[in-house]
């Protein structure tokens with residue numbers, strides 16, 4: 080991403096509460112018009128970073144730039160970054176029209192102009208016919224649209240959303256999150272979204288910043304943080320993974336041979352620079368392992384191990400298996416249960432060497 084295209088730039092920001100560093104030397108560039116998610120466990124500092132951007136907190140050190148201007152010390156109302164909390168921050172006693180028009184009224188815009196501009200917003204966000212409703216008469220998704228419209232109408236083009244979906248049931252969360260993404264793209268708003276839900280982060284974002292203990296562990300596209308995590312924490316937090324510790328015992332032209340307990344695993348070399356004797360942790364997502372009925376015909380191929388299933392769980396779109404092979408436990412997701420049904424007992428387990436991600440060095 081080019082520096083010129085960043086609408087928000089966070090540079091080496093630290094924020095302490097007493098002796099506790101809630102944000103520790105964090106730097107992050109947010110690209111204009113992008114959807115960026117701050118993902119991390121409870122208490123890792125996501126909300127604190129949002130509040131720093133919005134101006135509710137001041138950094139102890141470091142700088143924050145919005146549209147190229149340093150905003151340290153700039154009060155909240157001058158920052159142009161509305162913070163949308165869980166309740167969407169709509170005024171409950173005002174209709175949809177009044178909510179959207181609120182910012183324009185404060186600016187004493189003539190009422191015919193307000194009417195026209197609100198009309199445009201109602202059209203853009205599919206809220207026609209709902210202008211006389213109150214927020215409580217609308218679904219979570221519709222309220223979210225009103226919040227977008229209200230921000231956009233006064234020229235705010237950065238929306239900070241702190242767990243806006245947390246009050247919704249599981250099905251609604253999925254509906255509303257798709258809606259949020261569509262609205263954000265349609266309106267061209269730059270969105271920063273806080274969540275501890277990895278599915279939400281993966282499905283919504285252009286980029287994800289994975290947070291832990293006040294620092295960013297990795298910033299990347301959903302694909303990168305899922306399939307190419309920088310470290311074990313990221314790999315574990317963004318999804319389920321099999322972690323296999325081992326040592327590089329062979330470096331061939333195309334592959335590494337990694338000795339892990341009582342098995343040897345072949346890993347495609349592309350993109351890695353490990354040396355003989357390096358300690359590594361292999362990260363293998365459950366869906367990157369195939370499980371096959373034991374037929375004995377895979378024995379001589381790479382990365383095929385005999386094992387047996389210890390447990391299975393039907394999840395509709397897939398079956399999750401727990402299996403043992405050698406001295407190791409594996410989690411495997413079979414995504415075509417409709418074809419094969421359940422497997423039981425003795426199986427063969429196959430891992431494509433290209434689907435193994437390798438972390439080089441000791442992992443805590």
Ligand SMILES: Nc1ncnc2c1ncn2[C@@H]1O[C@H](COP(=O)(O)OP(=O)(O)OP(=O)(O)O)[C@@H](O)[C@H]1O
Nearest residue numbers: 096097101119120121122123124125126127128275
């Ligand atoms: N005003 C404050 N005074 C003291 N400590 C605070 C204050 N605000 C936050 N903290 C602490 O800073 C840490 C980060 O808090 P923050 O709210 O940013 O976490 P979070 O990642 O948003 O968590 P959650 O997902 O639970 O909302 C926590 O340990 C919290 O207790």
